[in-house]
Amino acid sequence: MTQQSKGNIFALLPLLIFILLFIGTGVITQDFSNMPLNVAVIIASAVAIAMNHRGKLSKKIEIFTKGAGHENIILMVIIFVLAGAFSEVARGMGAVDATVNLGLSLLPANLLMVGLFIIGCFISITMGTSMGTVVALAPIGIGIAEQTDIPMALAMATVIGGAMFGDNLSMISDTTIASARTQNTSMSDKFKTNFFIVIPGAIITAIILWVITAGNHVNDLGDYSYDFVKVLPYLIVLIVAILGVNVMIVLIGGTIFAGVIGLIDGSYTGTTFIQAISQGIINMEDIAIVALFIGGIVGMIQHNGGIEYLLQFVKNRIKSKKGAEFGIAGLVSVADISTANNTISIIMTGPLAKNIANEYDVDPRKSASILDIFAACWQGIVPYGGQMLAVAGLASISPLAIMPYSFYPVLLGICGVIAILIGFPQFKNSKTT
Structure with missing residues (x-):
C-alpha cells in the first residue's frame, strides 16, 4: 500500500470522528445505542474517502478497498462468520447449557469467572491466537452469565483477558514472533522477560474476579444435570x-460435529441444522462489515500520512534510555489504537523500535517485550478491535459495555509501565545487537 513519506496529522481525522461519534454520543446521551457502530464507521469512512481532495475519487476508493481487503481483515471476517455458525449450532443442540451446568456442578459461582480466566490463559498460550480463544470460550462465558448474576459484559471481558494473556506470551503467537524477530532476539528469551513482567497482572486479575463475583448466586437449575456428549x-x-490446527478448520469441524450430535439426539433435523448455521452467520454479519470498513479507514489514514505522523511524533520526544522504552511503548500503542490490530502494529513499529533500542542501549529482550505488552494491552481495550467486536457480536451487547471490566488488559499495561519505571528486569548481560 502506498504511503506518503511526510506525516500528516489531519489524516487522523476519520479515526477521531469515528471515536467521537461512537463513544462521544453515548457519553453525552447516556445511551450508546443512539449511535450504532455500523453507522459511525460508515460516516468515518465517507470522511476518509472525501479527504485529500486532489486525488481522484476512483484512486481513493481503490486505496480504501485495498485496506478493507487486507489479508488480516478478510481472515478476521471469515473467523467472525464461522464463529457465529459454530456458536449458534452448538447453542441450538444444547452444548452451552450442558457445559455451563458441568461448570456449575464443579465450581461455586464465585469461582466461575476465575476458572474462565485461567482456562482462557491456558488455551491462548497453547493456541497462540487470541481470536481462536475468544470464539471458543465466548459461548461458554455467555452461558455462565445467563445462568448466574454475573454481568454478560464481565464474562466477555474475562474471555478477552484470558485470550490476551496467551496472545502476548505464546511461543507460537504471531505477535511474539513479530516482536522477537524485529528486535533480533530469541522467542524464548523474550518469553522469559515478558512473563515475569506480566504475571503479577494475571494474579491480580484472578483476585479481582474472585472478589467481585463473591456474592453472585446461580439461578435455580435443579441438580445442574447435563449430558456430557453435548459438552464434547x-x-x-x-x-x-x-x-x-488452523482456527478455520477448528470452527468448521466444530460446527459439523455439533450438528451431527444434534441430528442424532433429535435436536436438529437436516433443515433446522442448516438454518442454525445460516442464523449464526447472520448474527455476525454486522460485525464483519464493521471490520471491513475499519480496515478501509486505516488504509486511508496510512496512505495520507497519519500513521507516519504518529510514529515521528513519538520518536522526536525521546531523550533517555527510560524515555526510549516509553517511546517504544508509545509507538506501538498509537499504532494499535489506529489500526486495531496488534500484529500489524508490531510489524509496523518494530524496525523503528529496534533503531531506538540500539541508540539508547535498550536490551532487545526488553524492547520486544514492550512491543508485545502494549500492543496486547490496547488490543484488549479498544472497542473496535477484532476480539472486542467478536465477543460483543456473539453476546449481542455493545463493545463499550465490556470496556469497564477490562481488568487484565489494563493491568497488563500497568505492569509494562512499572517495569519501565523501575528498570525491571535487570539483565546480567546485554544482548543488544
Whole structure:
C-alpha cells in the first residue's frame, strides 16, 4: 500500500470522528445505542474517502478497498462468520447449557469467572491466537452469565483477558514472533522477560474476579444435570485448537460435529441444522462489515500520512534510555489504537523500535517485550478491535459495555509501565545487537 513519506496529522481525522461519534454520543446521551457502530464507521469512512481532495475519487476508493481487503481483515471476517455458525449450532443442540451446568456442578459461582480466566490463559498460550480463544470460550462465558448474576459484559471481558494473556506470551503467537524477530532476539528469551513482567497482572486479575463475583448466586437449575456428549463439541474444539490446527478448520469441524450430535439426539433435523448455521452467520454479519470498513479507514489514514505522523511524533520526544522504552511503548500503542490490530502494529513499529533500542542501549529482550505488552494491552481495550467486536457480536451487547471490566488488559499495561519505571528486569548481560 502506498504511503506518503511526510506525516500528516489531519489524516487522523476519520479515526477521531469515528471515536467521537461512537463513544462521544453515548457519553453525552447516556445511551450508546443512539449511535450504532455500523453507522459511525460508515460516516468515518465517507470522511476518509472525501479527504485529500486532489486525488481522484476512483484512486481513493481503490486505496480504501485495498485496506478493507487486507489479508488480516478478510481472515478476521471469515473467523467472525464461522464463529457465529459454530456458536449458534452448538447453542441450538444444547452444548452451552450442558457445559455451563458441568461448570456449575464443579465450581461455586464465585469461582466461575476465575476458572474462565485461567482456562482462557491456558488455551491462548497453547493456541497462540487470541481470536481462536475468544470464539471458543465466548459461548461458554455467555452461558455462565445467563445462568448466574454475573454481568454478560464481565464474562466477555474475562474471555478477552484470558485470550490476551496467551496472545502476548505464546511461543507460537504471531505477535511474539513479530516482536522477537524485529528486535533480533530469541522467542524464548523474550518469553522469559515478558512473563515475569506480566504475571503479577494475571494474579491480580484472578483476585479481582474472585472478589467481585463473591456474592453472585446461580439461578435455580435443579441438580445442574447435563449430558456430557453435548459438552464434547467445545471440548474437542479446545483440544484440537490447542494442538495447533488452523482456527478455520477448528470452527468448521466444530460446527459439523455439533450438528451431527444434534441430528442424532433429535435436536436438529437436516433443515433446522442448516438454518442454525445460516442464523449464526447472520448474527455476525454486522460485525464483519464493521471490520471491513475499519480496515478501509486505516488504509486511508496510512496512505495520507497519519500513521507516519504518529510514529515521528513519538520518536522526536525521546531523550533517555527510560524515555526510549516509553517511546517504544508509545509507538506501538498509537499504532494499535489506529489500526486495531496488534500484529500489524508490531510489524509496523518494530524496525523503528529496534533503531531506538540500539541508540539508547535498550536490551532487545526488553524492547520486544514492550512491543508485545502494549500492543496486547490496547488490543484488549479498544472497542473496535477484532476480539472486542467478536465477543460483543456473539453476546449481542455493545463493545463499550465490556470496556469497564477490562481488568487484565489494563493491568497488563500497568505492569509494562512499572517495569519501565523501575528498570525491571535487570539483565546480567546485554544482548543488544
